Each structure stands twice: as C-alpha cells, then as structure tokens.
Amino acid sequence: MYCNKLPEKPGNKKELWQKITNMARANSLWVTAYGTGCGAIELRPLHTSRYDMERFGIAMRPTPRQADVLIISGYLSTKTLKRVIRVYEQIQDPKYIVALGSCTINGGMYFDSYNTLNVLDRYLPVDVYVMGCMPRPEAIIDGFILLMSKIKEGRAEGWKHYKENLDYYRENQKKIITDWDLPDYNW
C-alpha cells in the first residue's frame, strides 16, 4: 500500500532559532547504515577507537526513518538505484547525501561499464563529494566536517532542490530504471 501524494515544495522560512537548529543538525548527523559499493568498507573504521566518528556526534542508524545522511559509498549500480531512491525518500527532512569516491563523480574506473551510473548528481542531490578511490577514513571525516560547515551556514539544501526539481530527477531515474514500479514518491 503506497501513499501517492507528492511532497509539498518547502518554503524558505526565516525562523528565529534557525541558526541554533542548524548548529544542532550539524552536530548530530545520523547516518543510514546502507553501503552501496566498495566504499562501505571504509566506513567501518570510523566506528573504531582510531577514528571515532562519535566524537563529532555522528552515529549510525539502521533505519532511514531516523537518519539524516545517506552515504553513497562508491559505485552505484543500476540495480541498486531503485533501492537507494526508496531509502532516500523515506528519510525525513532535512536530509543530506554524501557521495564517496571517483565513481560517484564521473564513473571512475567503471566509466564505461554497462551497469553502473556515471554522474550521481543527475539522479539524487549530492551535498558533499569525497574524492579518491577509495577515500581513506580521514578523507571521509574531512567530508563530514565540510558537510557540517555547510549545514551550519544553511547551504546544505540538496533535499529542497530534490523536491523542487522532482520531475527532472524522476525523468533521469526512469531512464535507468526501465521496470519502474515505485509510487510517485516513497514516503
């Protein structure tokens, strides 16, 4: 059973405590535990005592309902895209995407592969790219710090862009997913 209502386009509310809220959002990033590509292996050390991402308030959540960040960890295959769209749309606003590795930027070493996406930004709104093949955990932490500074400044608004340009993203997504059986929006 699906809800077929499309999301309302968010307005630019100027709220008194928006700055405080942005500080809280930046310092409490909960990441959906969903690895799409080989980069997921680089996320594991972030939990350990060597890198310890919890000191920045970053925690893993196994359910998209409670998460803020979706990490596309490396190449995204055409088969995985459908699942990623479902997970991303189930995350409650505001939400952010961090893309790891060269594969998400231009295809990387899989640039001519028949079953991976080349430019992730055409299908989902990416807030921060972390380059490398694969980026080391230090680079991922650096990407998170960049995301945190963008949130504090109120510039990490990929989720608004996604809702405002849903038709553009859907058109691109449907070019890849030929057997489209998802609802208009995955609540």
Added chain:
Amino acid sequence: MLSNIISILLTVVAALVWGLLLGGISRNITARIHGRVGPRPIQNFIDMWKLFRKTSSIHHGGMFWMAPMFRITGAICVLLMVPIVVGQSINYNMSFAGDIFLLIYIMFFGCLGMALGAGNSGHPYAVIAVSRGLAQMSAYELSFSIAVLTIAVGLHTLRLEGIVAAQQAGVTSWNIFRFPFASAAALIAFLPMQMANPFGIVLAPQEIPIGPPTEYSSRFLSFMFSGRAIFGVAKLLLFVSLLFGGASSWPVLIVKTFLLYMYPVVVSSVFPRFRTEQSIRFLWFVPTSLALVDLVRVMI
C-alpha cells in the same frame, strides 16, 4: 495548589535535564571503555533538539501517534510518586497518594503503550522486539516484585516513604545490607529495566536494529527520548529509595543516582548479550531464587 504545580513542573524539567545529561555522560564513559574519545556530555540535548525540528510525514494509525504520549505520561506518573529528597515536603509531589504496588503497576504503563505503538507501526523488527521485551519483562518483574515484597514484609510497610524512613539510622540500616539477597535480585532486575547487556535483547543492534521504535522518527522519537530520560531518573529514585536509604540532600541524591546509573553502563560495556531464551531462563531462576531466599528468611 500553585506551589504544587510549580513543584511538579520543576521536578519533571529537572528529571529530564538530569536524565539526558546522565545519558550523555554514559555514552562518553562507554566510549572511554572502548578507547575512544566519545561524544560531548550534552550530545543527547543536541540530538533531541535536532529530532524535534525534523519534519515527519509518516502515519501508521492512532496508537502509533499516542505511544510516545503513553511513554512520557507513564514516566511522569512514576516520577511524581517517588519521594525525591527525604524531609522536604515540596519535593514529595504525589508520593503520598499510593503504595509501592501502585508504583510497580504504573511502571508497566509506559512500556505497554510503547508496545502497542510499535505493534501499530507494523514493522516486523518492532513486533519481534515487543514480544521479546514483554516476555523479558514478565521474567524480571517477578524477581523485582518478590524483592519489593520482601522489603515491605520485613519493614511492615507498603508505603515508599515508610521504607525510606526505616533506613535513616545510618549506612548499616540501608536495605541493601538488611536484605542482601533481595537487593541483589532487584539489582539484577535493574539491568533489563535499563536495557543493558547481557539483557539487551529488546534493542539488539545486531539482530533487530533499534527494535520497537524502528518506524518512529522526528518528534515522536524526540518525545520517546524525553520519556526514557524521565523514566530512567524515576527508576533511579525508586532504587535509591528502596535499597540505598533515600537521599537526605540534593548533592547526596546526585551522587547516588549517578553511581547507580553508571552500574548498568559499566556492566553493559563488558558483557556480551544473552539470547532471548537464555535471558528469560536466567531471570526466572537466578534473581527469583535470590529474592525467595530473603523472603523465606523474613517470613520465618
């Protein structure tokens, strides 16, 4: 009347702040045990504010909406029935209004609401976690109830303030020394109450991630966190009153609740988790037998 309302509001806010702060400190202590730096002690406040400001567009039915309210109402009810500082009438709130059985009954209320809400969310992990949680609860409630009954029979009172008053003649008069086996049973039952390992089968991150609140997000989760923080403090106050002689002043209260809160945190950090049937079997036999030993001793 007005002073009562102010007292109740202050109590709830203070319990919320102390509960969230204890949660943050415990996360930090767990991280130090792991050899990590860990989050800030105020991390739970930041998380709660962030969750409160997230949007929510999920609807699973009426009970799904009401469960966080059940949780927070149950927590506040328990909090208001426990004496906070001995001898200060303003902090007694509603503690004169019922006996210890009413308190144990009310403690169940929030958990039951949570179970119904999680069931309403329809997520399979939530339902598995709820069935596990209720099974485990029926196991530890038995030993906890026998322990409380032992203390009540031994001191000839069912009223919590009577139990606290009977422990005011120095450290040796604390119930933990007068009823050592019953106290041990109650302290073992305290671990599953705090969802600590080896009894952490409800939130079991490796099998049923998150457990009952899997479908909850945003403000629902924020309310649940508040309810959990307040309920945590209420349970600490109950245990301090039951076993550790109550608190004669605010600093004593803070030290006692802090140490008692850290006991499941430390145990949880070094123990692996039981399977469901192991946990229930352990709770049926070990703490129940311990509590029964003291009950028989008191009855004789």
